[in-house]
Amino acid sequence: MSRRSFNPIRLCIYWIGLALARLGLIDPERAQRTSDLAWPRVVTGVARMSKNAVDVAMVGVAVGSTAIAGVGFASPFWGLAFALGGGVAGGTIALVSQRFGANSFDSLGQAVRSSTLLVLILTLPVTALFWTYPTELISLIGNDSETIALGAEYLQIVGLGVPFAGLNLIGSRTFVGMDDAWTPMIVRAGGAVANIALNAVLIFGFGLGVEGAALGTVLANVVVSATFAVGLVAGWLPGVGTFPVSVDPFGSYVHGETVRNLTKIGLPVLGSKSVWTVAEFPMLAIVALFGPQIVAAYVIARRIWGLMNTPGWGFGLAASSLVGQELGVGHEWRAERYGREIIRYAVAVYVVSAVIVFVFAEPIVLLFTDDPAELSIPAAVSLIYAACLAIILKGVSTGAEGALKASGDTKWPFYSQLVGMFGLAIPLAYLGAAGLTIPAIGPVPVLGVTIPGVDIAPLGLVGLYLSFIAETAAPAVINYYRFSTGHWKAISRGYRPGAAPSDD
Numbered sequence: 001m002s003r004r005s006f007n008p009i010r011l012c013i014y015w016i017g018l019a020l021a022r023l024g025l026i027d028p029e030r031a032q033r034t035s036d037l038a039w040p041r042v043v044t045g046v047a048r049m050s051k052n053a054v055d056v057a058m059v060g061v062a063v064g065s066t067a068i069a070g071v072g073f074a075s076p077f078w079g080l081a082f083a084l085g086g087g088v089a090g091g092t093i094a095l096v097s098q099r100f101g102a103n104s105f106d107s108l109g110q111a112v113r114s115s116t117l118l119v120l121i122l123t124l125p126v127t128a129l130f131w132t133y134p135t136e137l138i139s140l141i142g143n144d145s146e147t148i149a150l151g152a153e154y155l156q157i158v159g160l161g162v163p164f165a166g167l168n169l170i171g172s173r174t175f176v177g178m179d180d181a182w183t184p185m186i187v188r189a190g191g192a193v194a195n196i197a198l199n200a201v202l203i204f205g206f207g208l209g210v211e212g213a214a215l216g217t218v219l220a221n222v223v224v225s226a227t228f229a230v231g232l233v234a235g236w237l238p239g240v241g242t243f244p245v246s247v248d249p250f251g252s253y254v255h256g257e258t259v260r261n262l263t264k265i266g267l268p269v270l271g272s273k274s275v276w277t278v279a280e281f282p283m284l285a286i287v288a289l290f291g292p293q294i295v296a297a298y299v300i301a302r303r304i305w306g307l308m309n310t311p312g313w314g315f316g317l318a319a320s321s322l323v324g325q326e327l328g329v330g331h332e333w334r335a336e337r338y339g340r341e342i343i344r345y346a347v348a349v350y351v352v353s354a355v356i357v358f359v360f361a362e363p364i365v366l367l368f369t370d371d372p373a374e375l376s377i378p379a380a381v382s383l384i385y386a387a388c389l390a391i392i393l394k395g396v397s398t399g400a401e402g403a404l405k406a407s408g409d410t411k412w413p414f415y416s417q418l419v420g421m422f423g424l425a426i427p428l429a430y431l432g433a434a435g436l437t438i439p440a441i442g443p444v445p446v447l448g449v450t451i452p453g454v455d456i457a458p459l460g461l462v463g464l465y466l467s468f469i470a471e472t473a474a475p476a477v478i479n480y481y482r483f484s485t486g487h488w489k490a491i492s493r494g495y496r497p498g499a500a501p502s503d504d
Helices: 008-022 028-062 065-101 105-132 134-139 145-177 182-205 209-234 256-288 292-308 310-328 332-359 361-366 377-391 394-407 411-433 462-485 487-492
Strands: 444-446 449-451
Touching: 008 028, 008 332, 028 065, 028 145, 028 182, 028 209, 028 292, 028 310, 028 332, 065 105, 065 134, 065 145, 065 209, 065 256, 065 292, 065 310, 065 394, 105 134, 105 145, 105 256, 134 145, 145 182, 145 209, 145 310, 182 209, 256 292, 256 394, 256 411, 256 462, 292 310, 292 332, 292 361, 292 377, 310 332, 310 394, 332 361, 332 377, 332 394, 332 462, 332 487, 361 377, 377 462, 394 411, 394 462, 394 487, 411 462, 462 487
Parallel strands: none
Antiparallel strands: 444 449
């Protein structure tokens, strides 16, 4: 049995895929390839999201719930790194996977170099902004002076890691596009573990509080970026092995056609990723109306949501890579089969994730504080329950989105995220904070039985619960509809390295 066989996450994903194959819902061979690509990325996601959750737990224990709220207010700003880097990386994986499938390695290296340049152009100004105006930026969300001060301390330092976080996404997507999810798992999961260790030393050992959490994040991202760069240039990494492709760092970085393709594919991906990042600003401002305790509860629920969402990291990228590779050699029918089966696979794994968290919601919340009195435990638990129900729909939206990205059809995922967040989730949260009341209903006679009436009640926190559902329901419906039309296959023909479509 290989070194990979003992990983519990791999085993869980593998057995779910095996069960689906026995039920005839997915092809066993495609399930195996999907599992091999997805599970390392899921491990990476679990490590990184655990790091984020541990960060919040550490500052909560060391400083208090106000620090949790402060870090939460800084989170959407830090999320810009992943929106900008992820936008470019969406183009990277589409180009790399198609070129790798067609053995066009020279143009693959060009895609990586041009992606690197674009990420630096986009992220360096963001770092300068965060360093210069941290207090003013945090003040846009919150109105509590202590929370603003702690959030500004965190943002100013963590902003130094924004370019490196963007470069990490380019490195990761490059390997996944080359059918290798193992290497980015080792590198990024190792970086997350190092981040946790650094934070523990800096927060508790040196007493740096939120500044320690920010500094640990920066240092870990620098190490991960350097590791990816060395591996891609040298074509190997110690303890990992040799890669099928190496990238010449001295080649051209500005290549008109590549930059145009990256921009054309990446802009909608950037828009899609930016929707949630941008939406976090008004969302957190609305949550702040409920008070600091609810802000802390919401931030905790979001961290747990991030952990539950890690299957999407693997299955979304598996869809992008495997669908992209089939499109790269013109096998459109096989590409569609991969897409449909990965969606089913992802939903099943999300169900398992949601059930586990639902059962242990309250003990999980208690890990974030050493003084339950200063945190609204019932609100945090209820928010996690809502997240568990909503997260299952992510399997549909993420799987379909991955297939669309592989083809270069990236506009619809952007539209779906826009509708989900700004059309539904934010208005529902605002109506709850604004005190909208649920009208009285009944008593209602039904078949001779009188059903008791419902009193007029404020929507309140129910608005936040419904916002979780809304932000996943809209993308699930819209992305799957777009995938079902098959139009994405025609769009992919404009980005392929020369292969003609076939009906295999």
